[in-house]
Amino acid sequence: MPSSKMGLFALLCLLVSGAGAAKVTLSPDNWGNPAGEECVSCHSKSSAGLTEQWRHSAHAKVGVNCLDCHQASTDDADAITHEGQTIATIVSPKDCGRCHAVEEQQQRGSVHAEAVAVIARRMPAMVTNLAGPAVEAAGCAQCHGSTVRVQANGELDPDTWPNSGIGRINPDRSRGSCSSCHGRHAFSKAQARKPEACVRCHSGPDSPDKEVFEASKHGMAFASHHDQMNLDAESWVAGKDYFAAPTCATCHMGAAGKLPATHDVGMRNVWNLNTPVSERQHLVVFADGGKREFPESMDAPKRGSKVPRLDGAEGDVKMVATPDRRRQAMSLVCRECHGKDFVEAFMRQFDGVVDLYNRKFGEPARAIMQALYSTGRLTPTPFDEPIEFAFWELWHDEGARARHGAAMMSPNHVWWEGMYVVARNFYGRFLPEVRAVAGDGADALIAKHVQDLPENEWLKHPERGSPLLGVGTARSAHE
């Protein structure tokens, strides 16, 4: 077997869980706690809505009741005494993992489970400085997750709870929140398979995946054929159990052909698209199932070596999925509906937009910002100068929009909502700000990082003009 196939095979084996959702391996003797049936009588009256959701759920059908998930032991940090039972309000991935072991293992270390850690360095400067703790609780933490604190009186700290952020750090130290996508208390498969499950966080200026998907051919197909998606099926393999359209879950998590389903949502992603400059990423899998991405420019860590995790602790490298392997995995999904050449050409178009963004905007802007800080033209205080907002929006909002647009085929988001706005910011706002703060050094800085790029050759030909703007002879728009 050629080595590339071996690698892909290893990746598949690692993440294998059979087609569709993994079977629960725990014996049914372990659930259906009789004491849990008493909860239902009172909660049918005190919180009828959630009890009805549960009553219609797959859990209720197989006899999983309130206590099966909520029972705690007295020494759990968040245990409370409730009607004579020791329970916890939060059902963490560790709790769900008692039955859903495969899914829990897969989501561990995923970009979802690590959603707090990935912005740990970004957050303080943004939300703490620009807004405050109230916005952190009701904004950032609702998607990324809070670090849930238990008060000494047994209650969950209201600054950190309620929260169903996907990377929530739970009182039992586990990370994640299954109910982020599988809304409590119905925990519907169908819900998690629909794009709507992702919209709460993957929408808006910085990650407009809802908007991008809706504006793509994939979104068009889903909107037209959402009733043919077989969303409630036990097995949900693309091309076999459904074929009308893909959803977010199809490409990022779903089973397709021989490719197994995974709850590591970022596993098939090659690029980091929400950074000042995108880079292709290795996915390092640790012996205990944890994961971390490393940029391709670094040598891939060797199997058996030790490398730091995102939180700084050392991890034993069990396996490395290179960017090419990850791309192969994603392409297997595409191939259920598209030919090989088609898929490769699409990926080329996508990568082309990311490369262009990097070369023309991301890298120059980052280099200029670093120069302005190192020469003392800017204070190190984040967001106290207008150019810092221009740079932030360039990559975090506008640049991310263009790159996500290319990743998921929304022409509008690639250009008018994306790279056009990047360019407008870069030439119309960022560079004038550079001139304003860099003083004498501005010309040299801009010449080095901007004018000398082949992509900016047009800046050296003012004589060319444009009739669009009134230079030269105005001609018919269709000419």
Place this chain on the structure above:
Amino acid sequence: MSRRRPWWLPGFVTRHVLFAMVFAGLCGIGVMVFLIEFDHYTSTEAFCTSCHSMELAAVPYRKSSHFVSASGVRASCGDCHVSPGIFAATWDHFIGGKDVIRQLIGADYDDPVVNALHLPEAAFSAREWFRARDSATCRRCHEQDAIVGERAGTQAIHQEDAKGKTCVDCHINLVHRKVPERATFKRDAWNRMVETEFDLEAGAADRLLDE
């Protein structure tokens, strides 16, 4: 001059015995009046908070719905913490005397830190006291069969699901500072909370408790 003894009066009831009986009766009435008045007085907020340590318990009470209510109904300390019935009440006051003794010779409960550190045990024993009496003092005002509530299921819960339970099985932490139930109480977390609240160095709470 001699008076005829009434026919119904037994022979041993002499004039002296009669006087003694009347006197004893008056004394008895006096004692009962005293006990009733004593209970009334010693059940008031003013009396209880004459110890500074109790003032600390009264601060959250004065923000609670048992103190502040739209209808003006207000429960005093004794309404909840002293049993109904004069004999039971007298007994409770007698037992409650241990609090006075502790106040005088025990830890410095007037110190807000010491008070907060000991509060959980006080809460646990108060809850046991309520449970042992089937929440008798709650039932002075709250008639379980009459609870309707504002939400649709409240009445049914109190009619059907609360059978076999007592008020404090569900309703705790209504008046005073919130304390978990004994089984899930974490002393370490409580001590750290007190240290943070009063700006003490780490471990200070444990030392204070050991003293």
